Amino acid sequence: MSRVENTAENRAESSPTADTARHLMFDDLEKLGRILVQTGDMAHSFIQSADDMDVTCRDFSAFDPSRALPRQGRGTLDALRAVQDDILPLLAASIGPRYLGFVTGGTTPAALVGDWLASAIDQNATGPEGSVNAAVEEQVINWLCEIANLPANRFDGVLTTGATVSNLLGLVAGRQWCGEKVGVDIDADGAGALPDLQLFAASPHASMIKDMSIAGIGRNNFTKIVTLPGSEQTDIDDLKAKLDASDARGKIVIASAGTVNATDFDDLNAIADLCATYGAWLHVDAAFGMFAALDDRRAHLLAGLERADSITSDGHKWLNVPYDCGIFLTRHIGVLEKCCRAFAPYLETRADGNMYINRGVENSRRFRALPLWVSMQAYGRDGFAGIVRANCDQAADLAAWVKSHDKLELMRDPKLNVTMFTGVGSDDDNRALLDRINASGKLFLTPTIYGGRFGFRAAFSNWRTRDHDLVIIKQAIDFVL
């Protein structure tokens, strides 16, 4: 395609409205101070109101997704008014203290500031070329290892878009490692070069199943390990029997440190022993469970984590940094880099430091280390330990209340931050009850099936949840029972 010269003649032919529109951006640049103050005020009032607003919005009919793109804009202040009128009233207060769905972290003030700055300075965090961003990511990874009691000289990693991608990296790196042990280079020759790769998992998270599909392994193509009675924990005897019976040349064991329902932790030392015996790669999904390390009453649940070959975790869950921020740690960074490297002369650098472009799925990357760095700097290890301890206490408090309630039933004692419970009626009754609870607008819970029964999950992962929120939560549930 030939390049259009930026001559006076060509400029005269270009659309005058397009030129005017570009001038809007320069106008906005001049007004940026005022725009940022107004944005800050708007964000501040949303954040403050998240305590009292309905926790989720159930009717978005006022928003018309088919509305045509405006031909001419009117600048940022006008767009901000549209956000205020058209979007803010229809949002979930998921940053608020009673959004207990999924495993949803809030945003600490420092993380918010870090995130805003990440957008303002908009580094493409590919590597060390011309910017300190790679060194900041390296420091954050070291701090995360410190939090999880992992030796930073053995573990290295990368920040990802979330635990789903971290799990994918675990599969891809594990598969490559398995191949290399038997002289097969999957990176070069594809998954078909090791057709007898075998995966073993007892309670893989839904994201892991999706990753098996994305990685070309196949979502049904894993060996299901039995769970211990009434739990989501790996039955070690069954894992041993199935590893023993396997003659696959490549084996990956997927373990859990904090399952999404029962918050169960596998016996990682026992699994690591088996992996050593049978030459398997051990991947541990610790999306939120890794932060049990910050609670001295629960840190023992992670014994053996340091023996994992790869670990998945998340910043946007319990560390309360904004989306998106996943964490991937591994003892085999070279293997990961082999699978993820991107070669092109224009990407080469002589700068010293980690090339994060070679450690994950994305080439262009948000500077997602910055929100973590600012929040870690602002609150330190103790700040995060405070969140984890408080949320675990809240889950236990709710569980005790449920146990004492004659119309509710606790499905499992929470090991960590998720209380799973249900009503005493049928599954259909309980589906209707969950709808009523969520329609109250006072709290938000997500459904689950556990032990073949329909139930609710209350996942406490927000720094803002306080004792008086538990009072509101209990009252709201009582009111609709």
Ligand SMILES: Cc1ncc(COP(=O)(O)O)c(C=O)c1O
């Ligand atoms: C144990 C576990 N693994 C993986 C994930 C997927 O995380 P993400 O949504 O950050 O990709 C979750 C999400 O809840 C999870 O709980």
